[in-house]
Amino acid sequence: MSLLSDKTGDILKGIFKDFCSVKGIKNLLIVPSYDLDSDFTQYAENRKALLDELIKGVDPKQQPSQLTSTVISGLSYSFAWSAGVYFGESAYSPIEHALQHHELLFGHAKKFSRDEHSVIVFVIFPWSGEKVFSFEGTKRTFFKQLGDHFFNDYLGSADLASKYNRKFKSSILAANVTRYLSGIVYLEDKAITANTPDQLNIEASYRWNENAINPLFGTLFDNRLNLHGAFNLNTYIAES
Known part of the structure; x- marks a missing residue:
């Protein structure tokens, strides 16, 4: 089980905290656009270069309203030195998002079993998940495409798994590693929005690997998920 969080946002929050500490700033809202x-x-x-850029490029005495990063293209900041309304602008494609992020599944490979079903469960909380997960269509497209890329893109490839995870010490192919993951389950934990304490309020969706050595189609686990209303991403037509 793993938390599917806004990793970029978390990294930037840490940078902002360090920046304010170095500059001796107690209260400052920094709104990133990326x-x-x-x-x-x-x-x-x-991370270090981004922090250094802020430290050197932002003088609290001058209180600049914005800064455009030269370290990462498309990244900029707005600084709320005083009360008011501030906003950032971001672009998003769930298909590009999945393409950029699917390799993180290789980082979980030590959990894959050769002899039994292997499932990665991603948990998404409202307060820590990616911002775009608030939108049903883009969310499901990302969930489906993440599995599509990992389960299909490496078939027939001669790439070693170590290319995507340096912890691999053998010559196993990336294609073979992907076949040991039977599926991905996404649990959106919305318990905080429940109306009563005993309301579970968890939405589940899943994407099974049709190329898996140990497939999950038609298993008891598959049937139980469907019985409880889990969304089948294998049959979902992703937004283009």
Whole structure:
């Protein structure tokens, strides 16, 4: 089980906190504008450079209203030095988002079983999930496409799994690794919005791997999910 959170947003929040600490600022709202479907790893790899850019480029005495990053294209900031209305602008494509993020599944490969069904369960909370998960169509398109890329894109490829996860020490192919993941389940935990304490309020959806060595189609687990109203992403027609 893993938390499917806004990794880029979390990285930027950490940078903003460090920036305010260095500058001795107690209260400052920084509103970032960036492509929500961009690869979060570029933010992780450039964290120090992004922090240095803010420290050197923003003088609290001058109180600039905006700063455009030269480290990452498409990233900019608005600074709320005083009370008012501030907003950021972002572009998003669920298909591009899935393409950029599906490789993270290789990071979970140690959990895959060769002999039994393997399922990755992603949990999404309203307060920590990607901002775009508030929209039904884009959300389901992302969920489906994430599985589509991982389950299908590497078939027939000669790429080693170590290309996508350096922890692999063997010569196993990426295509073979993807076949050991039977499926992905997404649990959207909305318990905080429940009307009564005993209301579970969790929405489930799933994407099964049709190329899996241990497929889940027609299994007891598959039937139970359907019985409880889980959404079948295999039959979903993704938005283009």
